[in-house]
Amino acid sequence: MTQLIQSLSEISDRYDALFVDLWGCVHDGVRAIPSAVAALQTYRKGGGAVVLVTNSPQPRVNVEKQIARFGVPDDAWDTIATSGDSARAAMFTGVVGQKVWFIGQPHEQGFFMPLKVVSDPVEITQVPLEQAEGIVCCGPEDPLADPAIYRPQFLLAKQNGLKLLCANPDIVVDRGDSREWCAGALAQLYTEMGGESLYFGKPHPPIYDLARRRLAELGRDVANSGILAIGDGIHTDISGAMGEDIDSLFITGGLAAAETKTREQPDPDALATYLQTAETTPSFAIGFLR
Structure with missing residues (x-):
């Protein structure tokens, strides 16, 4: 109790x-x-x-x-x-390949900073979805937009067998009085569509x-x-x-x-x-x- x-x-x-x-x-x-x-x-x-x-x-x-x-x-x-940091360590071991399609905002590019704790890291290159071996998702480009806008891209990604690395399992977060969507909402959608999502944050x-x-x-x-x-x-x-x-x-x-x-x-x-x-x-x- x-x-x-x-x-x-x-x-x-x-x-x-x-x-x-x-x-x-x-x-x-x-x-x-x-x-x-x-x-x-x-x-x-x-x-x-x-x-x-x-x-x-x-x-x-x-x-x-x-x-x-x-x-x-x-x-x-x-x-x-x-x-x-937990997700970055996995990315640099190649869990979603070397060529990745990135979903996130410009200020989240720090995700791709080198990580010393990974020995012999793979070289990660950001590419368009059509050329990607996997997806790295830090969150939606527009946190206020319905995650469903990613359905067309996720359909192609699923058909190509791409795994989605979710850097933030939260579904929503409150910024002051405003509620915003997080990467977990996109990963949840991708999984519901039949894709495979990999999680590294709580829980x-x-x-x-x-x-x-x-x-x-x-x-x-x-x-x-x-x-x-x-x-x-x-x-x-x-x-x-x-x-x-x-x-x-x-x-x-x-x-x-x-x-x-x-x-x-x-x-x-x-x-x-x-x-x-x-x-x-x-x-x-x-x-x-x-």
Whole structure:
């Protein structure tokens, strides 16, 4: 049964490390959430390690720059694991071939930056769909457009037997008051059409392996029982944590704010109904990270 709590400090002393989602928990896509920043700063002062585990398709260095612009200070976190870095490692081993059709926005070209951790990487070339051996998807070119606009291209891709590498399994994300489509929506469509999609972010294992490696780089050897995952995505953050056998704290005031009737805290009955429908049981729940 999910326990409703008032603050992270109620349970934080049980855990040596946090795997914290960014979007919807620490920032809203525009600016940092002050209560979340303060909670993470307090946790770190007590000796805990904070790993920001994000489904961003961007390399870690780009995410560092982005959250700095949003006002998330360096002392609120220790290290970052991104879906983008996990997916990039797979791309440079050739999982979708060497000639790829790229779906994404111009600022996401950082996905193709060299990655030192892959020995003997394959040379990746971006080509038109007709010449491609595979697809790399960081997200739709227009995040506000219906993903169905890609049906004609996906039909050709499926006929050619192309695999789609999804750099961000999120379906949607809220940027301030605006809801945008993510790469996961395109991968879902491609799979529904009979194509094969490869995932590397939450809730899939590769990003958790990366997060544990990031912890090890800090000199932290933390068992699953000492890790708490925090996030607002019931099918990404929470399902992923359950799959990894780690405890989770569900932030109800993010993507599920309407369904859980969250103001400061979720309505208990609405929360119970939402979790029952999602067939998912987080260890804890709270309106906002604080």
